[in-house]
Amino acid sequence: MVRCMHRTNIYLTDEQVALLDLRAEAEGMSRAELIRKLLDQLLHTDSDRLGADLAAIDVSFGRLVDVEIDLDRTDGARGAHLERIAHS
Numbered sequence: 001m002v003r004c005m006h007r008t009n010i011y012l013t014d015e016q017v018a019l020l021d022l023r024a025e026a027e028g029m030s031r032a033e034l035i036r037k038l039l040d041q042l043l044h045t046d047s048d049r050l051g052a053d054l055a056a057i058d059v060s061f062g063r064l065v066d067v068e069i070d071l072d073r074t075d076g077a078r079g080a081h082l083e084r085i086a087h088s
Helices: 014-027 033-042 048-062 076-086
Strands: none
Touching: 014 033
């Protein structure tokens, strides 16, 4: 299948170029191929994904108010930090 292609110039930061090149190399494709792939993924997804996510969070807010969750805060660096500040 032959696809019609249009040339487009964009300005990227040094960091964007570096990250694109790393990812393109990891996926075994050119920078241009990766950009087209990422654009396809973005353009073919729900355009209001953020809005849908925020609506889901809003609807779920307060749903677990009566649910008691027992969390173990004693393990790891976070648990040790919480222990220290609780007793200071």
